């Protein structure tokens with residue numbers, strides 16, 4: 419190895435501070451594992467509550483050290499809230515306020531550790547405290563390049579007059595030069611983007627924060643690859659005039675000593691024929707907010723007649739998923755359908771031979787995991803960024819079927835049933851087309867040199883950055 423630490427040593431010292439959401443923390447940790455595999459040392463900052471869930475993913479405990487950060491209470495947040503999972507969507511900005519208040523603690527850590535590099539995504543003040551200790555900064559984005567290109571580039575700036583909300587049409591308008599006519603939002607879908615430009619006291623808007631984060635870093639990094647999102651990455655690079663490094667999908671590979679699937683799911687899944695079970699999961703945050711939509715999801719899966727396992731957070735207004743289930747549902751699906759409100763080992767479930775279909779909310783982490791799996795995919799995105807990921811998979815890559823929605827954004831049990839049957843039904847033309855395209859992409863993405871090539875190039879980019 420060359421001499422690439424700023425102190426002349428052969429390894430780099432890195433601090434990571436991701437946004438307080440599991441989808442982001444797990445993505446940062448997967449990248450940490452790849453860098454630790456190459457001998458670099460990482461101090462990983464995270465809230466105490468996240469530690470138990472994230473620790474098992476650390477494959478290099480001697481090189482990746484967790485450092486817990488106290489997340490202060492901010493008026494309006496539920497007591498003890500430390501991560502996105504503890505906070506309803508409409509209060510997420512308060513979690514960002516709480517994260518900002520951790521700045522003095524993080525500053526002390528940087529002064530003590532004097533790292534070569536600091537990775538962050540939401541804490542846009544990192545460059546201000548990293549520069550004085552001689553560290554270079556990388557704004558690492560764990561969401562799709564398409565969703566950044568559509569809303570979080572300087573050209574997407576919107577003029578908001580006297581705090582007036584923008585119309586759906588204004589919100590849906592792609593910025594000048596945006597490179598796709600397929601990966602876009604319908605006006606009604608674009609309403610979910612209003613949070614991007616809305617101003618909040620003390621922290622400004624989400625847009626301001628992200629643009630500052632990307633303008634002030636030394637390099638922008640994105641968890642994606644040229645093969646799927648090259649044109650969006652080029653657009654971001656031209657908008658920010660900053661180098662854009664790509665890490666590739668950064669998924670954990672099968673480790674010889676990896677833990678096995680919890681027996682309760684392994685035993686349950688083993689009862690069914692290969693490829694017959696529908697697995698439905700909606701990520702680490704509560705996303706299906708309305709109880710009647712939650713019930714429609716359950717009823718749609720029931721109507722498929724297939725065995726199914728759902729891992730989902732309860733909707734608003736109830737504290738458990740059981741309370742939200744439709745009348746008589748549990749009795750009707752007993753033995754073939756389970757709805758579970760806790761954490762499951764998603765990648766291992768997707769890998770299970772009995773599972774043949776993944777109904778996903780299209781979080782970016784889930785998107786990569788589903789592309790690498792051999793499950794058929796049904797897309798039920800909820801928010802702007804997830805909808806764009808869905809368009810990328812359904813319209814550009816043609817590897818999945820997106821559920822049809824009514825004018826008001828609602829999906830019916832029938833549309834979900836139809837979507838699942840269209841990919842699972844024997845002899846279905848659509849099912850065959852998406853399977854064929856998905857097989858091709860899986861071959862490209864799971865080629866042994868593919869992910870390693872991205873990581874090696876990324877490591878070289880970091881080395882050059884530290885030396886510059």
Ligand SMILES: C[C@@H]1O[C@@H](OC[C@H]2O[C@@H](Oc3cc4c(O)cc(O)cc4[o+]c3-c3ccc(O)c(O)c3)[C@H](O)[C@@H](O)[C@@H]2O)[C@H](O)[C@H](O)[C@H]1O
Nearest residue numbers: 437439507508510511539559561565566569613801802803
């Ligand atoms: C309802 C509001 O939620 C709050 O945050 C929303 C979530 O933001 C996710 O991150 C992104 C979302 C979107 C999006 O929905 C549409 C887009 O076109 C772009 C993005 O970008 C990002 C993003 C991009 C780059 C980056 O480095 C990021 O860290 C994120 C995030 O994944 C999720 O955890 C959040 O819950 C919002 O704060 C607001 O205040 C709420 O009202």
Ligand SMILES: O=c1ccn([C@@H]2O[C@H](COP(=O)(O)OP(=O)(O)O[C@H]3OC[C@@H](O)[C@H](O)[C@H]3O)[C@@H](O)[C@H]2O)c(=O)[nH]1
Nearest residue numbers: 441442701702703729761762763764765781782783784
């Ligand atoms: O029960 C669960 C739920 C989730 N997971 C894992 O947690 C991760 C969830 O990440 P996702 O990106 O799919 O979704 P999240 O909703 O949690 O993430 C969030 O940040 C990333 C954005 O793209 C998403 O839109 C946003 O909601 C996946 O790696 C998934 O395998 C589990 O292992 N078990």
